[in-house]
Amino acid sequence: MPPNTATATRPRRPAKAGRAAAAKRGEGQWALGYREPLNGSEQMKKDNDGLAVRDRIVDIYSKRGFASIDPQDLRGRFRWYGLYTQRAPDIPGGRTASLEPEELEDSHFMLRVRVDGGHLGLRQLRTVAGIAKEFGRDVADITDRQNIQLHWIRIEDVPEIWRRLEEVGLSTTEACGDVPRVMLGCPLGGVAEDEILDATPYLDSLAAEVLGNPEFSNLPRKYKTSISGCAKHCTNHEINDVSFVGVVGPDGEPGFDLWVGGGLSTNPMFAQRLGAFVAPDRVAEVWRGVTGVFRDYGYRRSRTRARLKFLLADWGTERFREVLEKDYLDSALPDGPAPAASPAYRDHIGVHRQHDVPGHGACYSVGAAPRAGRTSGTQLSIVADLAEQAGAGRVHTTAQQHIVVLDVPEKAVESLVTALEDEGLPTRPSQFRRGTIACTGLEFCKLAIVETKARADWLAEELTHRIPELDTPITINVNGCPNACARFQVADIGFKGMMMRATGPEGDTQGGDGADGDVEGFQVHLGGQLGTDAAFGRKFRGLRVRADELADYSERVVRGYLARRADGESFAAYAARAEQDWLT
Numbered sequence: 001m002p003p004n005t006a007t008a009t010r011p012r013r014p015a016k017a018g019r020a021a022a023a024k025r026g027e028g029q030w031a032l033g034y035r036e037p038l039n040g041s042e043q044m045k046k047d048n049d050g051l052a053v054r055d056r057i058v059d060i061y062s063k064r065g066f067a068s069i070d071p072q073d074l075r076g077r078f079r080w081y082g083l084y085t086q087r088a089p090d091i092p093g094g095r096t097a098s099l100e101p102e103e104l105e106d107s108h109f110m111l112r113v114r115v116d117g118g119h120l121g122l123r124q125l126r127t128v129a130g131i132a133k134e135f136g137r138d139v140a141d142i143t144d145r146q147n148i149q150l151h152w153i154r155i156e157d158v159p160e161i162w163r164r165l166e167e168v169g170l171s172t173t174e175a176c177g178d179v180p181r182v183m184l185g186c187p188l189g190g191v192a193e194d195e196i197l198d199a200t201p202y203l204d205s206l207a208a209e210v211l212g213n214p215e216f217s218n219l220p221r222k223y224k225t226s227i228s229g230c231a232k233h234c235t236n237h238e239i240n241d242v243s244f245v246g247v248v249g250p251d252g253e254p255g256f257d258l259w260v261g262g263g264l265s266t267n268p269m270f271a272q273r274l275g276a277f278v279a280p281d282r283v284a285e286v287w288r289g290v291t292g293v294f295r296d297y298g299y300r301r302s303r304t305r306a307r308l309k310f311l312l313a314d315w316g317t318e319r320f321r322e323v324l325e326k327d328y329l330d331s332a333l334p335d336g337p338a339p340a341a342s343p344a345y346r347d348h349i350g351v352h353r354q355h356d357v358p359g360h361g362a363c364y365s366v367g368a369a370p371r372a373g374r375t376s377g378t379q380l381s382i383v384a385d386l387a388e389q390a391g392a393g394r395v396h397t398t399a400q401q402h403i404v405v406l407d408v409p410e411k412a413v414e415s416l417v418t419a420l421e422d423e424g425l426p427t428r429p430s431q432f433r434r435g436t437i438a439c440t441g442l443e444f445c446k447l448a449i450v451e452t453k454a455r456a457d458w459l460a461e462e463l464t465h466r467i468p469e470l471d472t473p474i475t476i477n478v479n480g481c482p483n484a485c486a487r488f489q490v491a492d493i494g495f496k497g498m499m500m501r502a503t504g505p506e507g508d509t510q511g512g513d514g515a516d517g518d519v520e521g522f523q524v525h526l527g528g529q530l531g532t533d534a535a536f537g538r539k540f541r542g543l544r545v546r547a548d549e550l551a552d553y554s555e556r557v558v559r560g561y562l563a564r565r566a567d568g569e570s571f572a573a574y575a576a577r578a579e580q581d582w583l584t
């Protein structure tokens, strides 16, 4: 048997769907008998499973150093353990597209620590912080998928880092790659007073079952999961491959509404409801089923069409559900209700009453906003100390690049709020600081075209200073390239990094290709949002903004919104009806 052929949950009756889909044979779907790799990534996975690289890292590469690493492992299988080479210093974004991978990469790594559900105890947080300080030049980024990313990691240190992480129940296994990546969960699962149900036990047991399981270690592409009972829908079910969304079921018991096929990147699509209710005790079975459909029927010819969303778009929800239920589940799922109306603005910033903790009396959650997700090992250590002093034992990460201290006794809330504020982690941040996120960008990412983290922080500070009167949420998502790691399509103001030709008197509005004199800029997407009125942002032909004009442009657009908005009108609603010259 080839090392990475998944066999444990073969579809029980593939023939019917197979016949119906014969026309798609050329997409390389395993279930249609197409097992020959059709691109380099598929070949790499067939040659040797991504999970197999761990032993080589421990036994060979960490001992012999960076130069000893097989290129297929370095640029392929290392992802299965959360390892990417980071961008070599001082390579401008204009050269990204023209350089070979070996010219772009540094000998240091980004290491993604997987934090399923964003759940971190203090010992875990201190361990990650310690690793960042000792091995990662004190950089630690909270991602918008609740992970913590470290940088400047040397291959020689990876086994020791893994040992420390695993000692406290953390891992980098399948943090990247064509696998089930970190599973999003509400950071307030089990403590939020308004949650539909606590999804934490189902998420935890599923993550434990799936992590490193060869049955799912060769999917057609990355695979994103959200399992949450959060009333605010803070884990963004609309843009995951598979989402379990808390609802009260047909019999009055809480469970989940099943959504599939969401994803952004260069061809964004919202997930769709299958109309099926999933009782909590069937979450694992249904997740295995949906993931099995993806593994077996997902497209493996072209990487750009390999996400589950493309299969769903071709099949439609009815057929997807039929194949799922007939071929992958023990029994059909009952029809179920849609989730309650979903807010567009979703975070857990600030002080909120939570369920009491025995012995602590009344307790609160305290959410704070780092600068566009950027923290440090030093800062995370301090947060752990502050949480402990407050009598709290957990610090969770959110999908908005925030942190939340849980179980804070009432008497300790104000001192914790003050201490976090002093540490540069405001719990009552400005709307701009609260709503601004950024991807990794040019600082470390080999795909980046522009700088993002420092720029997003600067932009939020600048706008806070210029428009202190803003009284309503606005999200600003800053991305370094079209890959949408920071979700620019669903932001009020989404910025997508690009090079611009700075030849005209007004900085010009043409795209650039990295030639001398080109400058960093952004294509603008306006009025995107998630929630009940989910929509991708509007873009206008030629609407691009030079990086050094971001604040001026954003100020102009936000001031226009404040001047023209109707009572209670959100920025997204305003942008949807705005005339072009209000937004350009």
Ligand code: SF4
Residues within 6 Å of the ligand: 439, 440, 441, 442, 445, 446, 447, 448, 449, 479, 480, 481, 482, 483, 484, 485, 486
């Ligand atoms: Fe890198 Fe592009 Fe993703 Fe930003 S959006 S982290 S630049 S791949």
